[in-house]
Amino acid sequence: GAVVSQHPSWVICKSGTSVKIECRSLDFQATTMFWYRQFPKQSLMLMATSNEGSKATYEQGVEKDKFLINHASLTLSTLTVTSAHPEDSSFYICSARAQGPRNQPQHFGDGTRLSIL
Amino acid sequence: DAKTTQPPSMDCAEGRAANLPCNHSTISGNEYVYWYRQIHSQGPQYIIHGLKNNETNEMASLIITEDRKSSTLILPHATLRDTAVYYCIRGGGATDSWGKFQFGAGTQVVVTP
Numbered sequence: 001g002a003v004v005s006q007h008p009s010w011v012i013c014k015s016g017t018s019v020k021i022e023c024r025s026l027d028f029q030a031t032t033m034f035w036y037r038q039f040p041k042q043s044l045m046l047m048a049t050s051n052e053g054s055k056a057t058y059e060q061g062v063e064k065d066k067f068l069i070n071h072a073s074l075t076l077s078t079l080t081v082t083s084a085h086p087e088d089s090s091f092y093i094c095s096a097r098a099q100g101p102r103n104q105p106q107h108f109g110d111g112t113r114l115s116i117l
Numbered sequence: 118d119a120k121t122t123q124p125p126s127m128d129c130a131e132g133r134a135a136n137l138p139c140n141h142s143t144i145s146g147n148e149y150v151y152w153y154r155q156i157h158s159q160g161p162q163y164i165i166h167g168l169k170n171n172e173t174n175e176m177a178s179l180i181i182t183e184d185r186k187s188s189t190l191i192l193p194h195a196t197l198r199d200t201a202v203y204y205c206i207r208g209g210g211a212t213d214s215w216g217k218f219q220f221g222a223g224t225q226v227v228v229t230p
Contacts, residue, residue: 006160043223044161046220105166106218109160
């Protein structure tokens with residue numbers, strides 16, 4: 001149980017294009033989903049928190065117009081990297097927390113490796 | 118600010134128990150301790166979490182000190198597949214309604230034959 005699917009797992013695109021990453025909770029409903037970014041040999045850095053049906057909350061230093069997050073249903077959140085540039089190349093990981101007590105663990109997807117040429 | 122402290126690396130012999138320490142001396146009364154591991158190029162995998170009682174599941178045991186300022190994750194019989202970065206995270210308290218996690222650097226565990 002508690003499976004989170006992330007798609008695509010790997011994407012390469014040209015500078016200036018926008019890229020959408022999907023995060024789905026397959027066997028549970030997720031009130032809250034989270035988006036992280038991880039650079040090589042570094043830890044995960046929280047980018048934003050999204051709650052179903054409301055606007056995402058971004059961490060300090062994360063541009064909300066650059067990283068658009070939509071959490072339209074209890075099983076799907078999307079992250080769109082707009083006008084991507086080489087410095088946006090990174091490993092993007094989502095997680096989801098099931099409905100219920102806030103102490104429930106987050107369950108993570110397998111990440112999306114984004115390379116901008 | 119990850120709010121937890123872990124050793125940067127640890128070696129463990131295959132078949133032996135691996136004891137991974139974590140310091141969270143400023144943990145608040147209603148925050149939980151969570152453990153995850155990340156194998157290269159994958160998303161973190163949930164291992165276990167607890168509040169103040171010791172916990173055990175099919176993967177590991179979690180020992181939390183009585184003052185809750187530190188904890189130890191125990192992998193009872195380490196295998197080569199347990200080689201990963203292990204993260205100790207505190208969260209889920211009442212002041213954080215969304216249960217956000219702040220990851221620290223974690224401990225790189227290498228299991229050797």
